[in-house]
Amino acid sequence: MQIGLVGLQYSGKTILFNTIAGKEIDETLIGKDETQIEVVNVPDERLDKLTLLFNPKKKVSATIELYDTPGLKMSDDGKVKITSEFLNNVKNNDALFYIIRQFVDDTVPHPMNTVDPVRDIEFLETEFLFSDLTLLENRLQRLRKDVQKSKDEKLKMELPVVEKCYAHLEEEKPLRTLKLDDNQRKHLLGYQLLTLKPLIIGINVDENSINDVDEIAGSYKDKLVNLDAEIIPFFGKIEYELSMLEDEDKEAFMDDYGIKESALHKILRTSYKILGLHSFFTVGEDECRAWTIKQNYTAQQSAGAIHTDFYNKFIRAEVVHYEDYIKHGSFAKCKEAGAWRLEGKEYKVLDGDILNIRHS
Ligand SMILES: Nc1nc2c(ncn2[C@@H]2O[C@H](COP(=O)(O)OP(=O)(O)O)[C@@H](O)[C@H]2O)c(=O)[nH]1
Ligand SMILES: [Mg+2]
Structure with missing residues (x-):
């Protein structure tokens, strides 16, 4: 599953890409029109907890592919134009993530000369339409x-x-x-x-507006109510600096700026959700793993996500929901409480089910 960061030049795509990827910005790439791709883990507290409980050799998260595409620039006639190269880049993405600039910084040019987030969103929407x-x-x-x-x-x-x-x-x-x-x-x-693709609109909010961020996000919701998009405000520069710190320094940094939580978690979870995806888990001493499936997948299709053999030779799925597992503490206790089930191939797997596939 691919998500493309799209927007005008200098809106904060590359800085966010690097933040999510946990990579330092490659100065040699600044101003260059190269597409960068990164496979990123989708954070999931449930998987963290299962990993603590099972203490496996390996923990494997669900992933999405993130694309940093070259931004739209002002051309020689002073206008910003969509190029076919740009469209071809964006077409292959399963979902789009508009990065819209709200931050004001005189040292960073804007291809349309002024900062006007609603105009920029409407520009992208109109062009794609x-x-x-x-x-x-x-x-x-x-x-x-x-x-x-x-x-x-x-x-x-x-x-x-x-x-x-x-x-x-x-x-x-x-x-x-x-x-x-x-x-x-x-x-x-x-x-x-393009306009059929699920859409997240990331508003790159000015670091001087930290106290007004809820109000800012709210004001876009009203204006953009007809777009059927998720709106996520984030602080491009601060999030990046935060991502470069060691864990123990992060809290102090966030306190200094007065931010409660990083937007990263929300960005990744939302991306996953709007793609119509959710996760089931497999657990054990070797590995605890989150598997990505479409929200309407059956037990047999889900088994196929692990291995085609599991699809072909599917017999039944042992199912315990994550919440039940946490509540009762072990599979044996889940059985006693009636929270452990055997399901057939048509069973619709729920987000957070822990599965063990029985196959021939
Ligand atoms: N002040 C400020 N500068 C930012 C912010 N986000 C990005 N920038 C700066 O804006 C410039 C363009 O950012 P970049 O991520 O390369 O934009 P892109 O063209 O959309 O990939 C860089 O110099 C960033 O440091 C922000 O939230 N605040
Ligand atoms: Mg860039």
Whole structure:
């Protein structure tokens, strides 16, 4: 699963990328248009706790792939333009993370000259919407012709879905806000539509506005209520400095600035959630591990996430929910309390289930 950091140049994408990756900023990359990729662990307190209890040789977290894409720049005519190279970069991402600049710093230029977060968000939304609209317009023309000529049932079913999307975009609404069922979505998979991708909007808040951060986040919620996006305020510069400190120094640093918690945890958890993912666990002396699955996965599909053999030779899943395990303290106690179950292949795995797959 890939998440792309996108936005204008100098909005704080690379600094956030490095913060999340726990890497020092590579000064030689500043100003260069290179895409960076990092596989990052999704923090999960439940996995931490299970690891404490089982004391395994290995702990393996769920992961997501984070992409730092080159930002949009002002071109020679003084305007910021979306390039096809930029769009191609963004298309492959499963979810988008707009990084929007709210911080004011005279030493850092802004490609549109002034700091105006709502304008920047609307700029990205409009450009992406236009890109989707153009793509579907071309597709519609061809589809309508093909449907008349061909007997292909798939094409016939695709046409109304594309028409529905097109009409929605014409009303200047992103496809994120259109109700589509799983079948309809299947027809759209190949298009990589930008406004259909789940969206997080990260507002890079000025470090001098720490006391007003809730108010600032709230003010965007009202303005952006029609976007169906998660809004997360963060302090780009402070978060980065914080990430470079040893654990014991972090608390003092946060006290100094008056911040209660790092935004990182929330960013990663939210990313995971908006991708429609959740986790189940496997536990033991060798390894405690969080496995990433789609929210509607069955026990058999979940077994397949571990190993294809487990899918093919699936018999049953032993299931205890994390909360029950913590409450009762052992699998034996869970059995006594009726919290230990054997489930068949159609069982819908819940977030936080601890599974042991029985297979032949
Ligand atoms: N004052 C301040 N500067 C920031 C903040 N976030 C990023 N910057 C600075 O803005 C510049 C551009 O940041 P960068 O992450 O490279 O932006 P990108 O072009 O979006 O990747 C760098 O010099 C950063 O140090 C912030 O929250 N406050
Ligand atoms: Mg950058």
